[in-house]
Amino acid sequence: MVIRSNSIIEERLDELAKVVQSNSYISPELYNRYNVKRGLRNQNGTGVLVGITRVGSVIGYDQTDGAKIPVEGNLYYRGVDMSDIVSGFQSDGRMGFEEVVYLLLFGELPTREQLADFNELLDACRELPHSYKEDVILKIPSQNIMNKLQRTILTLYSYDENPDDTSVRNVLAQSINLIAKTPLIAAYAYQAKRHYFDNQSLVLHTPKVGVGTAENMLHLIRTDSNYTREEVEMLDLLMVVHAEHGGGNNSSFATHVVSSSGTDTYSAMATAIGALKGPKHGGANLMVASMFEEIKKNVSNWENEADLSDYLAKILDKKAFDGKGLIYGMGHAVYTLSDPRTVLLKKKAQELSRHKGLDREYNLIADVERISSKLIQEKTNKDYAPSANVDMYSGFVFDMLGIPRDLFTPIFAVSRIAGWSAHRLEQILDDKIMRPAYVNLSELRPYTPIDERVIPSGE
Template sequence: MTVCEYRPGLEDIPAAQSSISHVDGQKGILEYRGIRIEELAEKSTFLETAFLLIWGYLPNRHELAAFQSEVLNSRRIKYRIRDMMKCFPESGHPMDALQASAAALGLFYSRRDLHNPIYIRDSVVRLMATIPTMVAAFQLMRKGDDPVKPRDDLGYSANFLYMLNEKEPDPLAARIFDVCLILHVEHSMNASTFSARVTASTLTDPYAVVASAVGTLAGPLHGGANEEVIEMLEKIGSVENVRPFVEDALHRKAKIMGFGHRVYKVKDPRATILQNLAVQLFDKFGYDKYYEIAVELERVMAEKVGNKGIYPNVDFYSGLVYRKMGIPTDLFTPIFAIARVAGWLAHWKEQLAENRIFRPTQVYNGEHGVAYTPINQR
């Protein structure tokens, strides 16, 4: 029998073949279906990018208009799901509320007709349309307010920002938020995507697939890091405190949130775009002192550990962008999920095309031949 090499975290072990996205961590390249992320951020929209990922090609005008119409007209959630969400504790984290709500959708649409293209499309549309509504609804409900109904005249990103505070957003803020969704929509075989594909491989429904991925994304080592970046910047407090903070953290071998990536050994290309988006927001809506701290932190970290390939990742500047938009810190990761749903669904669809259930092996390191001890002898 061949002895398998154990690699913690399955590092460098391929889990699937995929044509959805490509990451070159040495050169700082991210592509969706072969298109560079910089080009999509500049020229595309979130729904167009989602279509590209899920169906494998850029839609023509008619196809994109039809997809947009389907999504924008499917954003309302059933009153029973709203009633269920009203029973969630106000102190609960929005990611936990989102996971429960996404799973609950499966109770209403649990038919697993996975060979039917109409079922596939309806599921994609429903999940992409309702996830933002549920995130916004819980945000208002936990404050004791009724949720705001979606507006059919607003686009995908503008409508979400509207549902958060019942105020139509500035066009620049809506566009920047849309770009943020593009940047977060997909990133190869990360933890939540792997979770989605494992769940998909059992041929369960897509609502369970998304719920499992949301639960994985909730962890601070994955999607939750941008919340901790803001907390870290607040703790540092001033530019003068940056160097002592970094030196102390490195001495204690403590993780500095927003830095380092399992794949990227240069600055994450999404972090570069997000930094530029933050500057655009500050130019129009006012300065944020924590940006100056972040820039100094990036400089000192490059000096101290840049030679080890530790640079800002996507989480480092995204929180500053959301913060300037007035979005609560604990909604940062649910917003990540709003974007990543399209990526998860692309992988769900790809998994179904040539499915085989995941069944990895393990390296057993326990004892053998242990005798059972009767309870009266223990």
């Protein structure tokens, strides 16, 4: 048996990668030639209509005679303004995530009695199968919690007595179970990562009854289980604004696509998590956090607007940070003048930063938002200044809450499972498989016998 050296493998892969790039790259110009909407986006930046939903609505612009008109952003959950929902439960001194989950799943705001019953149902489902922690989570830990979350949810299929039943009742039961269990899975997966990869003590708390999802998350991920009411309220708000974002975002659209095939709930949710994991979607908050680390290293005086502006200009010119010319946390595919999630998080983040003595860090983010908005507008010649998106402040909030970066995107997933579940239920009731069309550019050619094939010149 001949064992090839790593250098031979790497060299061969370099050659094969060039072949793939040569034969698989599609020039963006061809999309215009064939009138194909690249990224399912129209040339004016609006989204291509691919479905109908009652779950969530993202309003970021108006259209007049085909022109995109910037407006202040709004986000609606089942037709109710998300900002009004937040104002409602915060003025009552309540947490709001479970209320939002109920609204997304059932299409109606719950009464106090309905909400209490639903909270009891979630509490009853906050339990993993016998030996599940040991056999599924602890025995095969992962350095990436999103990867572990995806694999672990797929494994729940084997513990379900009727996993492939796509009736509304069964999918609803599976959805509620996942909404209740995913916080535990994420927290235990993180604790396993800390123990097996970071050489920390293994601490696994039992979930609390009657306290809700946000409080349970802080309880489960903190070894001492200590937290303040203000911290619970902040995390609860973070989960509320991440719970749903319309059917057009990448992970919700992925949920619709795979659910339309008739697949099981666990496969659909694992697909959505895989989509959310990407740095262009849910992983963007990590890019924002990394960008601010670089800013702090390279700008000696954060309060000096000229120095900060110069460094941000370097980022836009691909001369700093990751060289991609992007100021992460700025701009959005739909929102133009403002992101309503950012408006809410920014206000709450400012309050929390004062209590934690982090005013300087908060002011840095606000300055980056203000300065980069002007710089981007000047560079792109847009008729409006782009606004900050939710990722600009969510990473800062996570940091203030002492939540490790390993859990930034997983907590996003824990929140968004509510929206994904609502979209899945909507899709299975539609009962129509998604099957779009592609333009094929391959020229027809005859089959060549293997002994007559030659390597093209230059390869």
